[in-house]
Amino acid sequence: MIYLGLIALVTLAANSATRLRVIAVAFVGIAAVASVIAATAATGPQVAVSAVAGLAAAGILFVAARDNTYGEDPGWRLWLGTFTAAIVTPLAYASFRTVAGEPATLPLFQDGSGVVVEVAGTWLLSSGVAIMLTARSAVRMSLAALVLVTGVQLLARLAPEPRLATTLALAWLEVVAALAGAFLIVNERAVRDA
Amino acid sequence: MTVASPAIFLALAACAAFALRKRVNAVAWLSLSAIVIAFTAVSVTPVDTVARLLDVDLRVSALGRLAGLIILATVAMLIVDVLLDEPAYNFFPTALMVGAVALAVLVVGSPIVIFALLVVGLLVPVGTFTFQVHRNRSVEAAVRHFSFVVLGGSLGLGALAVAASLPKDQPATTVVLLVVLLFVSFALMLAAIPFHTHAALLAGEAPASALALYFGVLVPVTFIAFAEILAGSGLLPAIVQVSKVQDLLLAIGLTSAFGGALLAAGANDLRRLVVYAVISNLGSALVGIATLSGPGIIGGIATALVTGACATQQLLAAGTLERRAAGDRPNVTHAPLAAGVFIAGGIAMIGAPPLVTFPGHFFVDLIAYAVSGVAGSALVASAFLLLIAQLRAGVQLFAGSPEGWRIEPRPVAGILGAVIFLALLAGGITPDVFLRPIAEFADEFLKALRPL
Numbered sequence: 001m002i003y004l005g006l007i008a009l010v011t012l013a014a015n016s017a018t019r020l021r022v023i024a025v026a027f028v029g030i031a032a033v034a035s036v037i038a039a040t041a042a043t044g045p046q047v048a049v050s051a052v053a054g055l056a057a058a059g060i061l062f063v064a065a066r067d068n069t070y071g072e073d074p075g076w077r078l079w080l081g082t083f084t085a086a087i088v089t090p091l092a093y094a095s096f097r098t099v100a101g102e103p104a105t106l107p108l109f110q111d112g113s114g115v116v117v118e119v120a121g122t123w124l125l126s127s128g129v130a131i132m133l134t135a136r137s138a139v140r141m142s143l144a145a146l147v148l149v150t151g152v153q154l155l156a157r158l159a160p161e162p163r164l165a166t167t168l169a170l171a172w173l174e175v176v177a178a179l180a181g182a183f184l185i186v187n188e189r190a191v192r193d194a
Numbered sequence: 195m196t197v198a199s200p201a202i203f204l205a206l207a208a209c210a211a212f213a214l215r216k217r218v219n220a221v222a223w224l225s226l227s228a229i230v231i232a233f234t235a236v237s238v239t240p241v242d243t244v245a246r247l248l249d250v251d252l253r254v255s256a257l258g259r260l261a262g263l264i265i266l267a268t269v270a271m272l273i274v275d276v277l278l279d280e281p282a283y284n285f286f287p288t289a290l291m292v293g294a295v296a297l298a299v300l301v302v303g304s305p306i307v308i309f310a311l312l313v314v315g316l317l318v319p320v321g322t323f324t325f326q327v328h329r330n331r332s333v334e335a336a337v338r339h340f341s342f343v344v345l346g347g348s349l350g351l352g353a354l355a356v357a358a359s360l361p362k363d364q365p366a367t368t369v370v371l372l373v374v375l376l377f378v379s380f381a382l383m384l385a386a387i388p389f390h391t392h393a394a395l396l397a398g399e400a401p402a403s404a405l406a407l408y409f410g411v412l413v414p415v416t417f418i419a420f421a422e423i424l425a426g427s428g429l430l431p432a433i434v435q436v437s438k439v440q441d442l443l444l445a446i447g448l449t450s451a452f453g454g455a456l457l458a459a460g461a462n463d464l465r466r467l468v469v470y471a472v473i474s475n476l477g478s479a480l481v482g483i484a485t486l487s488g489p490g491i492i493g494g495i496a497t498a499l500v501t502g503a504c505a506t507q508q509l510l511a512a513g514t515l516e517r518r519a520a521g522d523r524p525n526v527t528h529a530p531l532a533a534g535v536f537i538a539g540g541i542a543m544i545g546a547p548p549l550v551t552f553p554g555h556f557f558v559d560l561i562a563y564a565v566s567g568v569a570g571s572a573l574v575a576s577a578f579l580l581l582i583a584q585l586r587a588g589v590q591l592f593a594g595s596p597e598g599w600r601i602e603p604r605p606v607a608g609i610l611g612a613v614i615f616l617a618l619l620a621g622g623i624t625p626d627v628f629l630r631p632i633a634e635f636a637d638e639f640l641k642a643l644r645p646l
Binding site: 132138141149162163173180181184191 | 251306327337345348356
């Protein structure tokens with residue numbers, strides 16, 4: 001429960017930021033909380049790979065900003081993203097978790113059944129979709145891409161083999177998405193400044 | 195390691211090419227050499243060679259080897275074209291990385307890893323889509339491509355991960371939800387109609403060689419990955435039991451086939467015509483898969499593979515014609531050989547015999563009629579619309595007197611197009627060489643459909 005609250009808070013912080021560098025720092029928070037949540041369903045090295053990928057992705061966006069002022073104001077889009085995630089997550093939880101026929105409880109800290117991993121992954125996926133669909137520039141699209149990949153990383157923790165290959169492939173995907181996003185941010189800014 | 199070595203070698207070559215990218219000639223020859231080595235390695239690796247890397251199983255399937263060779267040959271042609279006709283330093287590392295990812299996708303056995311690698315491959319060309327950013331909307335096109343790929347990729351990966359983690363014997367609604375998410379994710383990445391807006395913008399703004407890398411290499415790989423992921427995801431038996439899911443795939447395919455053909459018929463430039471023709475052919479291929487039958491699967495994959503080759507041929511020719519026209523309407527007088535191979539590529543694109551594009555279209559049309567008269571008629575109507583679109587483009591290209599027709603200097607696209615056409619003709623004369631590996635995959639697909 002505590003971790004779900006934390007992931008919601010850091011997602012809201014990243015989503016509401018108007019400057020790219022603040023978005024990058026807030027994404028470090030998302031990656032950190034996601035790593036803590038994933039630690040219950042993955043080995044230490046696997047969590048470390050994902051965490052390093054998240055840190056690298058945030059670093060790439062931070063450098064791509066070039067100064068502290070560049071960004072995109074989300075405005076009303078912030079609330080659309082938040083409410084979408086708040087509506088979709090319980091629906092998805094009800095659709096997927098309940099089909100196992102097991103009584104599902106939300107523990108305060110320890111998550112032995114994978115409920116918190118599943119709910120946090122769905123939260124990030126639905127938040128990412130909402131941010132992506134309402135983004136007006138490469139800044140928030142890059143944030144959305146990283147949030148989406150982090151959500152996928154969490155959901156993939158529950159899948160059976162191959163764990164290590166999946167972790168590495170998704171970590172590379174996160175870094176490549178950040179690089180592509182940074183490239184687009186730099187080019188988009190060049191066009192705007194011209 | 196034999197199985198993974200061509201992909202790993204190309205990935206390392208891509209890193210070296212990136213470091214040397216400003217020395218265009220050197221990096222082009224490095225890239226070409228790397229592709230030749232990888233091609234040789236793939237061609238000498240026996241089918242059914244297996245390996246295990248990290249904790250993932252690798253296997254060289256007959257289809258994987260065939261597709262790998264076709265894709266490497268296509269990438270080699272693109273590198274030659276960029277080297278000789280339109281030098282662009284950032285193209286070479288991108289092409290090598292795309293080749294590496296494509297080879298990896300074709301040998302990996304885990305659906306989630308295949309999907310993740312595929313999304314990486316689709317994101318890599320973003321750098322080649324942007325050029326002369328102050329004069330066109332190429333950045334906007336690249337941003338839109340980025341968003342479609344990431345959105346589709348994440349939804350599909352999420353659906354696969356949830357499907358893999360759920361216990362067996364799920365209710366139909368759960369299966370439908372997951373499969374719909376998976377289909378929509380591939381529709382986004384394949385630019386199937388109505389998710390084609392990023393492809394339409396790319397067609398107008400990105401360089402022809404980058405478009406050829408996407409529509410000639412990555413789109414066929416995406417289609418094959420879709421079939422492999424379906425076969426390996428464990429969702430197929432559930433799909434057979436829920437007819438709505440099969441109908442959805444059929445509807446996406448038919449909409450794409452007919453809509454793409456309609457848009458191609460109305461296209462006002464050569465590159466858009468090619469891109470919409472690819473979308474239409476991929477729609478037909480999706481219909482083939484949706485029939486969940488042997489001929490449909492063979493026809494669908496064959497259509498997707500050869501459509502990539504035709505798209506490369508036509509896009510390179512269109513790029514040459516537009517460059518030589520220098521702002522005017524492209525005409526045969528600007529580059530007669532390129533205009534000739536554009537028309538030849540059009541004939542291949544519509545699936546005319548005796549080219550190897552014919553069997554795929556024929557199988558899909560036939561099985562579509564067996565499934566439903568409406569589906570079969572829609573596919574035949576799409577083929578007629580594509581024929582009209584290609585004829586219209588041909589008439590506009592060849593308008594005027596033939597007096598000014600002189601073979602262009604450095605007819606790179608013309609020669610490469612002629613090579614592709616001859617390969618398609620040779621494949622048409624001996625279709626068994628091309629279709630047998632695909633038939634082996636269709637067998638595996640059908641076994642996954644009804645496991646005992």
